[in-house]
Amino acid sequence: MTNAKRFNTMSNIGRAKYLVNYHDGIKKHNDGSDFFDIEIFKNKKKLNAFIVGLVNNGYIETGIYG
Helix, strand or coil, rough: CCCCCCCEEEEEEEEEHHHEECCCCCCCCCCCCCCEEECCCCCCHHHHHHHHHHHHCCCCEECCCC
């Protein structure tokens, strides 16, 4: 599953209301670990629209450490 497109969501992290971590299956850190991009949202409507876009592009929702 290391090369799968995947994402997870978090809420109330610091001053961020909603946070989405997502990995495109390609980007890596210098040590070879997966590089996750993030998006921060202030409302649930924009969060849900972003998640629908990810799912439509083949992303799979996982747990925080999955």
